[in-house]
Amino acid sequence: xxxxxxxxxxxxxxxxxxxxxxxxxxxxxxxxxxxxxxxxxxxxxxxxxxxxxxxxxxxxxxxxxxxxxxxxxxxxxxxxxxxxxxxxxxxxxxx
Amino acid sequence: xxxxxxxxxxxxxxxxxxxxxxxxxxxxxxxxxxxxxxxxxxxxxxxxxxxxxxxxxxxxxxxxxxxxxxxxxxxxxxxxxxxxxxxxxxxxxxxxxxxxxxxxxxxxxxxxxxxxxxxxxxxxxxxxxxxxxxxxxxxxxxxxxxxxxxxxxxxxxxxxxxxxxxxxxxxxxxxxxxxxxxxxxxxxxxxxxxxxxxxxxxxxxxxxxxxxxxxxxxxxxxxxxxxxxxxxxxxxxxxxxxxxxxxxxxxxxxxxxxxxxxxxxxxxxxxxxxxxxxxxxxxxxxxxxxxxxxxxxxxxxxxxxxxxxxxxxxxxxxxxxxxxxxxxxxxx
Amino acid sequence: xxxxxxxxxxxxxxxxxxxxxxxxxxxxxxxxxxxxxxxxxxxxxxxxxxxxxxxxxxxxxxxxxxxxxxxxxxxxxxxxxxxxxxxxxxxxxxxxxxxxxxxxxxxxxxxxxxxxxxxxxxxxxxxxxxxxxxxxxxxxxxxxxxxxxxxxxxxxxxxxxxxxxxxxxxxxxxxxxxxxxxxxxxxxxxxxxxxxxxxxxxxxxxxxxxxxxxxxxxxxxxxxxxxxxxxxxxxxxxxxxxxxxxxxxxxxxxxxxxxxxxxxxxxxxxxxxxxxxxxxxxxxxxxxxxxxxxxxxxxxxxxxxxxxxxxxxxxxxxxxxxxxxxxxxxxxxxxxxxxxxxxxxxxxxxxxxxxxxxxxxxxxxxxxxxxxxxxxxxxxxxxxxxxxxxxxxxxxxxxxxxxxxxxxxxxxxxxxxxxxxxxxxxxxxxxxxxxxxxxxxxxxxxxxxxxxxxxxxxxxxxxxxxxxxxxxxxxxxx
Numbered sequence: 001x002x003x004x005x006x007x008x009x010x011x012x013x014x015x016x017x018x019x020x021x022x023x024x025x026x027x028x029x030x031x032x033x034x035x036x037x038x039x040x041x042x043x044x045x046x047x048x049x050x051x052x053x054x055x056x057x058x059x060x061x062x063x064x065x066x067x068x069x070x071x072x073x074x075x076x077x078x079x080x081x082x083x084x085x086x087x088x089x090x091x092x093x094x095x
Numbered sequence: 096x097x098x099x100x101x102x103x104x105x106x107x108x109x110x111x112x113x114x115x116x117x118x119x120x121x122x123x124x125x126x127x128x129x130x131x132x133x134x135x136x137x138x139x140x141x142x143x144x145x146x147x148x149x150x151x152x153x154x155x156x157x158x159x160x161x162x163x164x165x166x167x168x169x170x171x172x173x174x175x176x177x178x179x180x181x182x183x184x185x186x187x188x189x190x191x192x193x194x195x196x197x198x199x200x201x202x203x204x205x206x207x208x209x210x211x212x213x214x215x216x217x218x219x220x221x222x223x224x225x226x227x228x229x230x231x232x233x234x235x236x237x238x239x240x241x242x243x244x245x246x247x248x249x250x251x252x253x254x255x256x257x258x259x260x261x262x263x264x265x266x267x268x269x270x271x272x273x274x275x276x277x278x279x280x281x282x283x284x285x286x287x288x289x290x291x292x293x294x295x296x297x298x299x300x301x302x303x304x305x306x307x308x309x310x311x312x313x314x315x316x317x318x319x320x321x322x323x324x325x326x327x328x329x330x331x332x333x334x335x336x337x338x339x340x341x342x343x344x345x346x347x348x349x350x351x352x353x354x355x356x357x358x359x360x361x362x363x364x365x366x367x368x369x370x371x372x373x374x375x376x377x378x379x380x381x382x383x384x385x386x387x388x389x390x391x392x393x394x395x396x397x398x399x400x401x402x403x404x405x406x407x408x409x410x411x412x413x414x415x416x417x418x419x420x421x422x423x424x425x426x427x
Numbered sequence: 428x429x430x431x432x433x434x435x436x437x438x439x440x441x442x443x444x445x446x447x448x449x450x451x452x453x454x455x456x457x458x459x460x461x462x463x464x465x466x467x468x469x470x471x472x473x474x475x476x477x478x479x480x481x482x483x484x485x486x487x488x489x490x491x492x493x494x495x496x497x498x499x500x501x502x503x504x505x506x507x508x509x510x511x512x513x514x515x516x517x518x519x520x521x522x523x524x525x526x527x528x529x530x531x532x533x534x535x536x537x538x539x540x541x542x543x544x545x546x547x548x549x550x551x552x553x554x555x556x557x558x559x560x561x562x563x564x565x566x567x568x569x570x571x572x573x574x575x576x577x578x579x580x581x582x583x584x585x586x587x588x589x590x591x592x593x594x595x596x597x598x599x600x601x602x603x604x605x606x607x608x609x610x611x612x613x614x615x616x617x618x619x620x621x622x623x624x625x626x627x628x629x630x631x632x633x634x635x636x637x638x639x640x641x642x643x644x645x646x647x648x649x650x651x652x653x654x655x656x657x658x659x660x661x662x663x664x665x666x667x668x669x670x671x672x673x674x675x676x677x678x679x680x681x682x683x684x685x686x687x688x689x690x691x692x693x694x695x696x697x698x699x700x701x702x703x704x705x706x707x708x709x710x711x712x713x714x715x716x717x718x719x720x721x722x723x724x725x726x727x728x729x730x731x732x733x734x735x736x737x738x739x740x741x742x743x744x745x746x747x748x749x750x751x752x753x754x755x756x757x758x759x760x761x762x763x764x765x766x767x768x769x770x771x772x773x774x775x776x777x778x779x780x781x782x783x784x785x786x787x788x789x790x791x792x793x794x795x796x797x798x799x800x801x802x803x804x805x806x807x808x809x810x811x812x813x814x815x816x817x818x819x820x821x822x823x824x825x826x827x828x829x830x831x832x833x834x835x836x837x838x839x840x841x842x843x844x845x846x847x848x849x850x851x852x853x854x855x856x857x858x859x860x861x862x863x864x865x866x867x868x869x870x871x872x873x874x875x876x877x878x879x880x881x882x883x884x885x886x887x888x889x890x891x892x893x894x895x896x897x898x899x900x901x902x903x904x905x
Contacts, residue, residue, distance in 0.1 A: 002221075003102065004101075006218065006221060007109060008142070008146065009214070009221070011113060013214045014113055015112070016209065016213065016599060018117060018120055019120075020206045021120070022120035023588070023592060024202045025199060026120070031125060031128050032588060033167070033588075034120070034128055034132045035120055036588065036591050037159075038132070038135070039592075040595055040598075041116075041135070043599050043602055045139075046213075046599070046602045048151065050605060050606045055101070062229050062254075064150055064151050064246045065249035065250045065254060065257075067148070068250065069554075071159050074159070074163070075158050075159070075166075076399075077268065077561065077564075077565060078167070079268050080268045080565055081584065081588065083407065084568075084572060085584060086170065086173065086279075087572070087575060087580050088580050088581055089173075091580065212631075216624045216628035216629070217606060225609075226609020226610070229492065229609060232492040252486065253493050254554075256486070256494045256555065260546060260559060261558055263440060264565060268565055268569075270569060271566075273532065274569065274572070274575075275575065276575075346448070350448060360440060364433075364437060372483075372484065372486055373433045373437075373485055373486070374485055374486045
């Protein structure tokens with residue numbers, strides 16, 4: 001049990017909760033997208049905290065690879081969501 | 096003493112991360128929310144560095160904060176009035192966006208319960224001895240993997256199949272964006288200061304991309320970070336109002352988009368035909384094959400991220416393809 | 428034969444690239460890829476039936492270090508269903524899209540969706556499952572918004588956000604598992620996982636995320652608008668395959684990795700939600716004005732039936748009775764896949780020929796489009812659960828299991844649900860048979876109408892009459 005790991009893991013949980021709350025409560029589409037990204041960042045923090053082994057020791061590289069994949073997937077989804085929002089906005093303007 | 100300083104640093108870092116996340120989601124001004132989110136991403140990158148995850152820190156700064164932030168800011172800029180689908184029925188018990196106070200408190204409690212349960216489970220997980228089976232397997236097989244950076248080894252060799260599918264995810268997103276419309280109109284040509292900056296910034300970014308790609312084999316870096324740097328060069332050119340931002344036209348663009356997945360599949364299937372397992376590189380060739388795949392992936396990632404920033408099919412491609420189709424439909 | 432597993436992922440992926448790079452011959456290449464993938468699925472099914480469960484370590488790295496692909500009876504059957512449904516829908520889609528620009532955008536995304544489905548059904552690694560879920564979600568959303576109509580884009584955006592929420596929860600569960608057990612390989616985890624805070628929380632998180640994606644009541648709100656506004660071949664695949672994939676994962680987790688962790692209370696909760704889905708979905712389907720909306724609500728209801736099996740499977744002791752129930756579940760899932768796909772394709776034909784899909788104004792479709800109306804009738808037989816459809820066998824097992832474990836409430840729910848299904852199907856058929864005589868010769872376009880007919884026939888007749896091998900195949904476990 002390492003203090004650093006626990007500290008970062010608990011913060012990760014808090015950030016996941018903040019993100020979830022934001023995603024469910026916000027009316028603005030963009031802020032909901034931001035909230036989902038924040039939630040993702042919280043989960044990434046959990047993974048990196050799990051990977052940390054101590055100040056001198058090499059960390060576990062597997063969660064790092066998983067988080068890298070997760071970041072790329074998150075930006076793809078964000079980009080698609082924003083394009084859909086932009087198209088929706090264009091349709092609203094035409095009404 | 097040193098541990099004490101480190102803990103104080105950790106405490107401050109984590110406090111600022113939580114504060115930034117809270118502020119970003121508490122404000123009702125969307126532009127402020129996005130900027131705070133970008134700051135959140137950058138401080139997060141510092142945290143990844145603190146936790147000895149430099150590859151992730153690079154990717155978070157470039158993609159998580161940088162490119163996501165650019166996408167979101169561009170979206171905010173385009174939509175002066177907020178997109179709120181909720182119609183407000185006036186009632187005494189309403190919060191700022193029309194949801195009742197009860198619902199807001201219920202969701203807050205639900206989120207808190209989720210955090211609590213997750214924390215409880217994590218503490219339980221940490222109390223048992225850490226499992227080292229996989230880290231030991233990774234370091235044991237690192238020599239045969241073709242690279243010496245363990246994260247690159249996992250991404251491009253041990254779990255290469257995940258990376259293949261991830262490149263497919265990128266491709267899917269950009270194809271979806273293409274089908275939704277043309278790219279946003281470009282920016283005004285930049286003034287002399289920005290233009291001058293672009294003159295040396297873009298070559299530096301391109302060089303940095305090449306360096307990150309090469310160094311990823313034995314130090315933090317790799318195809319994703321390199322691709323993000325290349326995409327940044329394109330974004331900078333776009334912001335400076337240039338019409339040519341480094342993307343090829345027509346079928347050449349489609350080839351670049353497909354290159355990452357394509358080269359990955361080709362290598363995997365060729366190895367299968369040669370009698371080896373799918374994506375099972377022979378140790379002598381592993382380093383070279385990984386570099387080949389990473390180069391193609393870097394180009395694909397850069398093109399995809401840049402196209403995502405453009406928000407649709409680039410004008411020249413659209414016009415050319417449309418004219419070509421018109422000619423085809425007439426001749427049928 | 429293990430190469431068939433690689434083929435099932437590599438073929439549609441290569442096809443997607445090919446249709447992207449050579450848009451002019453896209454349709455031909457797409458149909459060719461569809462045929463090749465279907466053959467690969469057939470080979471895999473044959474291989475599993477004769478040689479037992481298969482597994483393949485990608486890259487040659489041992490499970491845990493690398494990612495393993497696994498195929499057993501259940502996944503082989505679902506892969507075959509996916510292939511046949513996707514093939515039929517591809518044939519229909521080649522006739523559905525008129526504009527060349529629409530077609531060039533459609534095929535790469537379609538084949539990427541198929542890749543995601545196959546990769547998900549074959550995956551043996553938890554994080555790989557997350558990546559396949561994301562690929563599935565993004566391609567489904569992109570396809571659902573094709574055409575760019577306001578309703579479709581709005582529904583697709585909601586689908587995307589809900590899907591992302593689900594994926595994040597799933598990933599949180601995966602991270603917890605890695606923290607607690609140090610591996611992501613499903614087979615290894617099945618032996619390691621034991622009841623405790625880590626397993627309970629991870630299972631809850633992952634299940635909630637998957638329930639969002641499989642649209643179980645009350646998390647179903649996103650499905651009807653998304654499936655009703657999408658183009659017809661896309662709706663077919665969304666209802667028949669995409670939501671089924673998330674359900675398959677719930678089944679795998681509950682009966683496989685977390686088998687020692689699940690409690691009867693949790694299973695009863697799933698059953699309760701399933702019951703609500705059956706009743707609510709069927710009721711809303713009865714009230715629907717449009718065919719596609721009716722079909723979408725019917726999907727919500729039919730998925731509810733699948734969840735009714737969970738309390739039964741947990742209450743029955745391991746043995747022949749439990750195996751019978753499990754086989755019934757799979758048969759019901761397979762039948763629904765074929766039937767719903769056939770129904771949506773048939774509705775697509777009606778929508779294109781008549782210009783609308785309003786139920787009240789269907790006057791005379793039976794005379795004008797006899798093959799399509801027959802397809803709707805056959806699909807209806809399978810959705811209601813009349814013999815000789817596979818759904819009849821499935822529901823029979825559901826009722827038998829409910830009686831055997833004294834859980835009579837599921838019996839009541841199934842009966843009411845089937846009656847409501849009969850009501851909404853017969854309502855459609857009633858309007859389809861008009862009163863005025865139709866003097867012209869009905870025109871049948873093969874490419875458009877045969878896929879729906881064949882799928883519906885498979886559901887109503889094929890799976891029921893030849894459904895016995897399902898039980899044999901399910902005994903082949905990972």
